[in-house]
Amino acid sequence: MAADKNNAMPFTNIPKEYTSALDLAGGMVQLDAYADKPFDGMRVLVTGGGKGVGKGIALAFALRGARVAIGCNSNPDMARDTLDLLRRHTEAELIPSDIGDPDGCDHLVDETVRLLGGLDVVVSNAAIQTNRSMLETTRESFERTLAVNTRAPFLLMKRARPHLTASGAGRFIMVSSVHGKRPTNFDAAYASSKGAMLMLCREAAIAFARDGVTVNIIAPGAVVIEGKTGDPKSFSVLRRKPIRPMTLYPLGRVGVPMDTGEAACFLASRAAGHITGTTIRVDGGSMLL
C-alpha cells in the first residue's frame, strides 16, 4: 500500500518547468513548504547546478530562501532555464566554468564570493560519466573523470576554506554515488572517482573540523534526470524478465533530483552541526539488495 502512495502523482498544478527537478519526490515536496524561508541569508554554491541532480539541489536551497550560485559547463541553455526558475524564489547567479581545470575551480569560488558576498555552503555535485568499460577507457578520459569528479571538490574546498571558516557554520557537501562502494560494471573511472571521494571526505572532515566546517557526502542511487527514463527495466541486466520495482528499490520508486536536494539541505542546516565525515545514502534502499 505504501508503495502505491509513493508512486502516485501528487502534483496536479505544478508548472512544467519544475517537474524535471521535482517530479514525484514521493509527494514530500511542496513548493510552498518553506514559505518561512529557513535558509534566508545563506549563501550557497552548487556545482553542476544547471540540470539533473544539481538542479534539484539548487531548487531545494532556493525554495528555502538561500541565495544560490550555480556552476555550469555543458548545456548553457538548460542552465539558463534553471536560473530563471531559481530566480522566482531567490537571488540566484549562473557562473560558467570548467572545474576540470584548476583555474576553473578557483574562478568559481571567487566569483561566488564576489556575487553573493561570502559563502556558507558548497555542494560539489558536478560529475562526468563516460559509460565506457575498462578496456575502452583511455588514460585521457580516466584523468578527465578524476579531475572533474574528485580533484575539483578537493580544489574547491581548499579555495573555499577561508570563506567557509568565516561563515561560522560552513558546510562542504559532496555528491558521490552508490558507485563509490558498489561497482558499476560500465564505468570504472566513474566508480574510482567516487570511491576516492569517500576518503577525501573523511580526510577533509578531520582537516576542516577545527575551522567548524563539516564535510559530508550524499550518495544517490539511480536518479531520473532529463533524457533518462525512470523505467526500472532500463537499469537491469535482467531485462529479459519482468521486474518488480520493489525488488530493485525497496521504497518502490526510482530517485528524483529533489531527494538529493532535501538531504543536502538537511546537512546544510543548523540541525546537522555535529555530523561530519559521513555518507548519507539516498537510494530508496536499492543498495541493500
Place this chain on the structure above:
Amino acid sequence: MDDISGNNRPDWRFAGVSVWVTGADTPVGAAASDMFEREGAKVLRSGVDGIPNPRTSAEAFAQTAGLDKIDILVTAVRSISVKPLLESDAADFDNAVADNLIGVFAAMQAAFLKMVDTAKPEPHSNGVMLVVSSIHGEKPNGSAPLYSVACGGLNMLVREAAQEYGRLGVRVNLLAVGPLEGDPALFPSGITAVYDDAEYKIPRQRLGTPEEAARAALMLCSKDASFMNGASVPCDGGYQGFYMNADVERRLEAALAIGKEAGYGR
C-alpha cells in the same frame, strides 16, 4: 607418487592438529571437516553423530571437557527459518540468535580455554578461530531476516574476540560465504530479488560450492594467515559487487572487441 602413509607430508598443513568444528552438519562444515582430516588433523564434529551443536556455554564446555587441547575452532552452524519479520515473535528471535550467534559465542569461550594453558604464568596460544558466516551479515535477504540479524551479530562478535583473545595469541576471523549451490531455495522471498538469477549476478556466472568455501576456511586457519585477525573475508565470487544496472554482458562484448582490435591478448 605421493606417499600418503606418513604424517609429515609437506602439503599437510594440519598434521597433529586438533580441530573442533561446530555445524559439521552444514555443507561447508562437513566439507571443512573432511579437508582437515585429509590434511592430518583430528576433528571433533558437532552437529553430527549424536553430538548436537552447542547452544549454551554449559553445552559447549561439556563437549570440550574430554579433550586434551583444541588448536583450531571452526563454527559453521547455520539455522535458517523463513518467516517474515512482522510475523516473528520473541521466541523466533531467541531461537535464531541461540543457534547462529550464542552457540558460536559459547563455542569460542570453551575452545579458548582449551587453546590457552592458564596454568602458565604468561599464557600464550597459537590457536585459531574461524567463524563461517554469510553475506547476510551485510546484505538483507528479505526471507529469513532473523538469520541476517544473527550474522550481523557475528560480525562484531568476531571483532571483539579478535581484540580480547588476540592478546593471548588467538586469531579470530570471519568468512562471509556468498550464494552457494542450493542457497536460492533456502531463501525464498516475495519482497527482494536477492536470490533471483543469483548466478548471473556473479561475474563467473555460477554459484559457489561448499568445497570452495571450505578451502577458503582452511586457508584462514593455516599459518599462511598468521597476521590476519578480526578480518571479515567475503567468499562470494564477487556477488556483493552487483548493482541493479549492471549491463554486464554487453559491456564485456564491447571490451573484448576493443582489446582484440588493439592487439591485446591471444
